Amino acid sequence: MIRAALTALMALPLAAQTASKPAPPTEEATIERFRAHAKARPVAPQAPLSPEERNIIRRFKEAKSSVVFVSAIVKGQDPRTLDIAKIPTGSGTGFVWDDWGHIVTNHHVITVEDQGLRIGEVQEVEVTLADGKTYKGRVIGVSFAYDIAVIQAFAPLKDMKPIPIGRSSDLQVGQSVLAIGNPFGLDHSLTRGVISALSRKIDTGYNSSILNAIQTDAAVNPGNSGGPLLDSGGRLVGMNTAITSTSGSSAGVGFAIPVDTLNDIVPKLIARGRLEPPRMGFEVFTTAAARQTFGITRGLLVMTVDPDSPAGRAGLRPLEVDASGQVKSMGDILLGYEGRALESEGQFMAMLEVIPPSDKVVFDVQRDGKVIRIELNLKDTKAGKKVKAQPASI
Structure with missing residues (x-):
């Protein structure tokens, strides 16, 4: 019986065997069918936030209003309209230092370069607060050796909250830290990590x-420069300054200037504008x-x-030009200072900041094709002379 039934089934035409199976739905039919089930999930x-998460959120909210976006500005001619316009040359992060509107950032944030050569630093900046409002600021103090700049922001003091200050000498490797900044222009970005090492150079x-720089693995990218590094209590322990990376972006090796250094240098920059001791009385061209x-x-x-001035009394010679601007005589070229070669005005300023000069200093000077030595007596600098707040003024 069974064998006869199978034989009969096999004898049926193929079309008759498959006619009983329903055809599978088309893709379009499946899509339309499932569209009907569209609704919010x-x-x-x-789950409750962990104590660590709650602390990070609280510290970010507390510090956010102390962190600002800094845009360096130079004035130039718009090639289309020929009008004088503001031209951004760089940007970074800064933070409110005190109750008087002083902003601290990195010196390199306000430095203008051309083809790798420093051509000066901006005097005017724009400071954008956490509420999105932008105000004018002026650079009032710089340090080449410590890569620190101080800006006076002309914003309502009530809108500028000073950041709490900690102590970097108490830090330990493994301690949690937070970095707030404007990487790639993305304002008020938060990253977290730990202190990877201390006493770096x-x-x-x-x-x-x-x-004594602080090494951290908190992600730091271009634009983070000048931003705060905070401990778990929300206190400033460093200023994010540099990274080590083969790509130019974060590789988990960032460095911050310790807050103890900031607390020593920043008040001096606010009070005097510069760190160098008595004025020598000359100005040099920028290297560029x-x-x-x-x-x-x-x-x-x-x-x-x-x-x-000491330079004038020692006979140092400046560049001389006539009424039409043509060079009458080339000025002295300073080749060395106290036995060290001079490579740039920034390097010279950094030398003066790190090692204050004694009463007498000696320069190796190229004059009329010959190298001579000129000694400046700084002890007879007259009282009342103030250091000019210009990059190449010494």
């Missing part, structure tokens, strides 16, 4: 180094200007000399 119950770019205008690739070209 139910929200799963939220980082270069500032002027043949000087910052000692001397190279581009006069083809000088070695040493510092003296631009002006105050006759009533």
Whole structure:
């Protein structure tokens, strides 16, 4: 019986065998069928935040209003309209230092470079607060050796909350830290990590180094420069300054200037504008200007000399030009200071900050094709002379 039934089934045409199977739905039919089930998903119950998460959230909210976005500005001619316009040259992060509207950031944030050569630093900046409002600011103090700049922001003092200050000498490797900044222009970004090492040495770019720097794995990228590094209590323990990376972006090796250094240097910059001791009485061209205008690739070209100063009394010679701007005589070129070669005005300023000069200093000077030595007696600097707040004023 069974064998006969199978034989009969096999004898049926193929079409008859498959006619009893329903055809599978098309892709379009499946899509339309499932569209009918579109609706919002139910929200799963939220798990309580951990104590660590709650602390991070609280510290960020507390510190956010103390962190600002800094845009460096130079004035130039708009090539389309020929009008004088503000041209952004760089940006970074800063934080409110005190109750008087002083902002602290990195010196390199306000430095203007051209093809790798420093051509100066901006005097005007724009400071954007956490509420999105932007105000004018002026650079009132800089340190080459420590890569620190202080800005006076002309914003309502009531909207500027000073950041709490901690102590970096008490830090320990493994301690949790938070970094707030504006990486790639993304304002008020928070990253977290730990202190990876202490007492690191980082270069500032002027043949000087910052000692006791803090190493952290909290992500730090371009734009984070000048931003605060906080401990778990929300206190400032460092200023994010540099990274080590083969790609130029965060590789988990960032460095911060310790807050103990900031607490020592920043008040001096606010009070005096600079760290260098008594004024020597001369100005030099920036390295870029001397190279581009006069083809000088070695040493510092003296631009002006105050006759009533140590430099003037020592006979240092400035560049001289006639009424039409033509060079009458080339100024002295400073090749060395106290036995060390001079490579840039920034390096020289950093040297003066790190090692204050004694009563007498000696320069190796190129004059009329010969190298001579000139001694400046700084002890007879007259009282009342103030240091000019210009990059190349010494």
